Amino acid sequence: MFLHDFLHLPVRLHLTACYSLLSTRQGPQVALTPAAQARVFKYEGASGLPRGLRMSLNLVIVLCLTAVLGPTLVHTLCSGSTDANKVRLSIKTALGDEAYDWDESEMFLFKATIAFAMRKCNKKQYEVSNIQVCNATQRVSFWFVVTDPKTEDLVSGKDVEKAVRMSRNRINSAFLLTDKTLEFVNIPPTLAAPVKPATPPWLIVFGVVIGLVGAGIAAILISTFIQKKRERGGIKEREEDEEEEAGQRNGVFCTVQEGADSNINPGFIEDDPFTKL
Amino acid sequence: MKLKLPNLDLDDRIPSHQQLEKLEVEGAADRPKWDNKAQYLLTCVGFCVGLGNVWRFPYLCQSHGGGAFMIPFLILLVLEGIPLLHLEFAIGQRLRKGSVGVWTAIHPYLTGVGVASMLVSFLVGLYYNTIIAWVMWYFFNSFQDPLPWSHCPINANKTGLVSECARSSPVDYFWYRETLNTSTNIEDAGGLQWRLVLCLLCAWTVLYVCCVRGIETTGKAVYVTSTLPYVVLTIFLIRGLTLKGSLSGIKFLFTPNVTELTNPATWLDAGAQVFYSFSLAFGGLISFSSYNSVYNNCEQDAVVISVINGCTSVFSATVIYSIIGFRATEKYEDCMARNILDLMNAFDRPEGNITLNNYEQVLQNLASTSPLVVKSLNLKSCDMQTFLSEGVEGTGLAFIVFTEAITKMPISPLWSILFFIMLFCLGLSTMFGNTEGVIIPLQDLKIFPKNWPKEVLTGITCLISFLIALIFVQRSGNYWLALFDRFAGSIPLLIIAFCEMVAVVYLYGIDRFNKDIEFMIGHKPNMFWQATWRVISPLIMMLIFLFYFVTKVREEATYIAWDPESATFPTLANVLYPNWVYIIIFLLAGVPSLAVPYMAVFRLIRDCGRKRDHDYKTKELTTFSAKIQMSDK
Numbered sequence: 001m002f003l004h005d006f007l008h009l010p011v012r013l014h015l016t017a018c019y020s021l022l023s024t025r026q027g028p029q030v031a032l033t034p035a036a037q038a039r040v041f042k043y044e045g046a047s048g049l050p051r052g053l054r055m056s057l058n059l060v061i062v063l064c065l066t067a068v069l070g071p072t073l074v075h076t077l078c079s080g081s082t083d084a085n086k087v088r089l090s091i092k093t094a095l096g097d098e099a100y101d102w103d104e105s106e107m108f109l110f111k112a113t114i115a116f117a118m119r120k121c122n123k124k125q126y127e128v129s130n131i132q133v134c135n136a137t138q139r140v141s142f143w144f145v146v147t148d149p150k151t152e153d154l155v156s157g158k159d160v161e162k163a164v165r166m167s168r169n170r171i172n173s174a175f176l177l178t179d180k181t182l183e184f185v186n187i188p189p190t191l192a193a194p195v196k197p198a199t200p201p202w203l204i205v206f207g208v209v210i211g212l213v214g215a216g217i218a219a220i221l222i223s224t225f226i227q228k229k230r231e232r233g234g235i236k237e238r239e240e241d242e243e244e245e246a247g248q249r250n251g252v253f254c255t256v257q258e259g260a261d262s263n264i265n266p267g268f269i270e271d272d273p274f275t276k277l
Numbered sequence: 278m279k280l281k282l283p284n285l286d287l288d289d290r291i292p293s294h295q296q297l298e299k300l301e302v303e304g305a306a307d308r309p310k311w312d313n314k315a316q317y318l319l320t321c322v323g324f325c326v327g328l329g330n331v332w333r334f335p336y337l338c339q340s341h342g343g344g345a346f347m348i349p350f351l352i353l354l355v356l357e358g359i360p361l362l363h364l365e366f367a368i369g370q371r372l373r374k375g376s377v378g379v380w381t382a383i384h385p386y387l388t389g390v391g392v393a394s395m396l397v398s399f400l401v402g403l404y405y406n407t408i409i410a411w412v413m414w415y416f417f418n419s420f421q422d423p424l425p426w427s428h429c430p431i432n433a434n435k436t437g438l439v440s441e442c443a444r445s446s447p448v449d450y451f452w453y454r455e456t457l458n459t460s461t462n463i464e465d466a467g468g469l470q471w472r473l474v475l476c477l478l479c480a481w482t483v484l485y486v487c488c489v490r491g492i493e494t495t496g497k498a499v500y501v502t503s504t505l506p507y508v509v510l511t512i513f514l515i516r517g518l519t520l521k522g523s524l525s526g527i528k529f530l531f532t533p534n535v536t537e538l539t540n541p542a543t544w545l546d547a548g549a550q551v552f553y554s555f556s557l558a559f560g561g562l563i564s565f566s567s568y569n570s571v572y573n574n575c576e577q578d579a580v581v582i583s584v585i586n587g588c589t590s591v592f593s594a595t596v597i598y599s600i601i602g603f604r605a606t607e608k609y610e611d612c613m614a615r616n617i618l619d620l621m622n623a624f625d626r627p628e629g630n631i632t633l634n635n636y637e638q639v640l641q642n643l644a645s646t647s648p649l650v651v652k653s654l655n656l657k658s659c660d661m662q663t664f665l666s667e668g669v670e671g672t673g674l675a676f677i678v679f680t681e682a683i684t685k686m687p688i689s690p691l692w693s694i695l696f697f698i699m700l701f702c703l704g705l706s707t708m709f710g711n712t713e714g715v716i717i718p719l720q721d722l723k724i725f726p727k728n729w730p731k732e733v734l735t736g737i738t739c740l741i742s743f744l745i746a747l748i749f750v751q752r753s754g755n756y757w758l759a760l761f762d763r764f765a766g767s768i769p770l771l772i773i774a775f776c777e778m779v780a781v782v783y784l785y786g787i788d789r790f791n792k793d794i795e796f797m798i799g800h801k802p803n804m805f806w807q808a809t810w811r812v813i814s815p816l817i818m819m820l821i822f823l824f825y826f827v828t829k830v831r832e833e834a835t836y837i838a839w840d841p842e843s844a845t846f847p848t849l850a851n852v853l854y855p856n857w858v859y860i861i862i863f864l865l866a867g868v869p870s871l872a873v874p875y876m877a878v879f880r881l882i883r884d885c886g887r888k889r890d891h892d893y894k895t896k897e898l899t900t901f902s903a904k905i906q907m908s909d910k
Contacts, residue, residue, distance in 0.1 A: 090618075092628040137625035191431050191438075202417035202472075209413075210479055216486040220494070224732060 081145060083157040085164075086185040088141040094181035102140045106175075107133060111144075113171045114164075118146055118155070121163035125149050161187050281786050290382045291372055294796050300373075301571045308373070309492050310568045316496040318578065320565055323503035323706025324556050325586045328408065328675075331703065334554070335594035336670035337546055339530050342537030347591075349538065349547035354587050357817045358551045360809035361774060363579035363802075364781055365557065369566035370575050371793045375717030376560030379567075380777075383785045385884075389876030390776045391718055393769060394560035396869040398714035400765040401559070403742055404758045405711065406484060407749040408672070409704040410477040412697050414456055415676065417476070419693035426451035427684040445847035448681045453839045456676070460752040461840040462852050463760070467752020474750050481743040484705065488712045488739075489732050492568060495709045502702040502709075507589075509699035510596050513692075517599030520686065526602015527595060529665045541824075548821045553766070554586060558773040561710030564717045574798045576806075597674070604682035605664035612659035619654045672755075675700060712738070756836055764862050768829065769869035771822040776873055778815045787811060834858065 087110075092099045100106070111131040118126040126149050136142035146155040164171065164187055172182055179189035292300065304310075311317045338346045372379045377391030418425055429442035429450060437443070442450035453459050460467045487498040517523045537543050556562065566575060610633075617631045624643060631639050644651045669678055683692045716738055719725060725734055749758050781790060787810065795801045837849035844850075 090628060138627040139621060139625040141625060191435060201421045205417040205420050206475060213482045213486055220489050
């Protein structure tokens with residue numbers, strides 16, 4: 001706080017900016033241009049302060065700069081680097097009323113799951129601090145990079161992709177989301193191969209229907225055959241009966257009432273010796 | 278006004294009223310008859326109510342001014358449909374024969390009308406049963422969850438969806454690729470699709486089982502096939518009305534646009550729809566009514582069946598459009614959700630910031646502040662009207678639009694099974710009439726020996742039809758079917774119907790016809806029937822025929838084809854017919870139509886040769902002994 005009393009106004013402005021930048025974690029980060037950086041140094045030189053104070057000032061300014069530049073360095077590491085990945089979450093779409101808010105602890109969980117995925121894949125001891133996140137927006141989207149636990153170098157994008165793909169299910173379920181609602185923008189989800197049953201289901205239904213139809217045809221044809229056989233047997237019986245009856249009549253004085261008899265010819269029955277002529 | 282053409286020896290060819298009375302008492306031994314009136318009515322209703330009620334009428338209704346279309350439809354129903362129906366019922370019941378028998382009895386030179394009916398029934402039956410085969414394929418595939426047409430298959434190297442499917446839609450892909458495996462044009466026949474061959478076999482064997490003994494077996498089958506569609510339609514209506522967006526579909530259907538009434542195409546489409554919807558001139562109705570009792574009230578039947586047919590059309594239109602409204606709403610919301618997501622992702626807005634309500638406003642804001650970004654997103658415009666009017670007629674309705682709607686409903690397999698059973702029953706009951714219209718004329722023309730049982734006759738007909746219908750299960754089968762539908766089932770029917778009316782009213786004689794109806798139902802037909810039979814209906818038939826003929830001749834000979842390589846994909850491409858298609862068109866439309874004059878000329882030539890014998894025979898009969906009774910009988 002005592003720094004504000006002793007320093008030149010422009011420097012103070014830069015420092016307040018530096019201070020406010022230090023205190024925020026989220027929000028768009030603005031990189032200091034080289035010209036601005038130069039101005040800070042220039043004003044420091046021109047103030048004409050005592051040497052001890054100047055040195056402590058330098059220290060403070062260097063610290064400040066690292067504080068300011070540090071995130072910006074990471075920032076250029078983050079979104080500028082080819083090894084960075086963008087993540088997009090659609091929590092409200094997935095969960096509706098049961099959606100949770102995205103806050104610090106959720107971000108921590110995310111870093112932890114990525115670290116878990118990296119451990120599973122590479123078998124190295126990744127920590128939460130190895131996952132750097134930046135450019136978080138209200139959409140809920142952000143970029144992240146993974147640094148190697150031992151060498152502090154960036155892990156290549158391909159390795160990160162491999163790790164994420166391997167544990168995608170676990171990562172999704174940690175957040176109660178799906179492949180679509182927890183998007184890794186450059187990592188397309190592997191499509192699940194569809195389950196192919198041994199016999200296509202339609203063939204089974206077809207078999208059932210054809211079986212029923214075949215049974216129907218057989219039933220009808222058999223019943224027709226049986227009916228015809230019965231009819232033929234019945235006709236033979238009736239014919240035999242009629243012949244017996246006809247044999248009993250001797251043709252004289254018989255009254256031919258049943259007109260349906262086809263085997264008696266009315267023309268030859270001499271029932272009336274006197275014709276009308 | 279009472280024109281009557283000369284018609285010799287009509288009394289010799291038709292049973293007299295006394296003979297009919299005797300027949301009624303004794304019963305004709307060899308002629309089948311209905312078990313009860315309900316069977317007869319259900320069979321006729323089943324024949325009339327077919328796939329056209331479900332997928333042609335709703336489209337016509339919506340495209341010709343919605344509620345206003347009811348006016349021409351109802352007027353032409355009354356002036357054209359009911360009189361023709363009554364005429365066919367009455368003449369069949371009076372002369373007690375199938376179509377060839379009836380027209381030959383009225384005048385031998387008119388055999389051609391019956392033959393034409395038979396040919397048209399045969400050709401239409403070929404492709405109609407193929408549609409039933411397609412329905413069966415979809416039915417067989419409905420017994421799985423998720424339905425196979427709800428998602429695109431993954432391509433061979435598992436990196437994404439099959440390209441043809443990704444560019445169009447899963448339902449399109451399943452219809453054109455996995456069902457039809459369609460080629461790109463009619464000339465490229467491709468091979469037989471074994472899956473569809475099996476389904477076609479199934480369709481023809483089911484038809485055989487139901488028709489094997491004529492109305493003995495179909496009479497039992499219609500208890501199910503004619504009533505089940507109504508049950509299913511009611512279930513769908515209840516389901517449809519509870520879905521979101523269904524009322525917008527119904528509103529879209531019935532919103533009247535009275536200016537459409539001034540468009541002559543509306544009236545002509547209404548007339549054609551009434552005509553085809555009643556399955557007139559196929560000969561099946563004449564056959565069915567010939568099995569009735571002589572005193573059956575055919576006038577009442579005609580009115581009842583017409584009313585049922587009209588109401589079914591309107592009812593099914595309501596059901597179809599409620600489901601279409603639901604589908605359109607779902608598609609619209611999907612489309613908007615995709616656009617909103619794209620905007621949110623591009624501009625990093627928090628979720629819920631852009632909703633359906635403020636979408637337009639936000640889009641305008643963003644377009645003005647960062648137009649390049651908005652442009653690069655390629656947002657599709659989502660229009661409810663487009664979605665509502667998408668592909669809603671014919672096979673496109675049943676197999677693409679409706680199946681897509683079903684995939685969006687919960688418990689999709691159940692709705693799919695119900696829908697395809699309904700279509701199957703509608704189609705099968707119409708096929709009963711078609712089969713009757715083919716087999717009875719074959720019997721009357723004595724093409725098969727008389728001692729062959731009916732089962733064999735039906736079997737041979739079904740087998741030959743199945744073999745010819747294999748054209749429709751090739752890769753280009755869909756195009757062949759469209760060709761048949763366009764030409765075989767349109768113009769010849771109009772000619773036959775016109776000839777029927779002229780034959781009954783002017784050759785048979787309207788006086789005789791009136792007396793017959795009085796004998797059969799107890800009272801003479803009133804002024805309405807006289808006016809429509811004599812003047813109004815033939816005039817309407819002639820107008821519709823002329824309009825159809827002129828339009829068809831002037832039409833470009835093109836058809837729509839599914840071509841993944843075309844520029845307009847996934848919209849179907851317009852392709853020109855090859856030159857040899859004109860021969861096919863002549864065979865389909867020309868041969869049945871020309872059968873009418875051909876048979877007349879053929880008989881004329883045959884009779885001229887026999888004329889001398891005819892005179893000689895009549896002389897022989899006028900002998901002495903024939904006039905005096907020899908025995909006391």
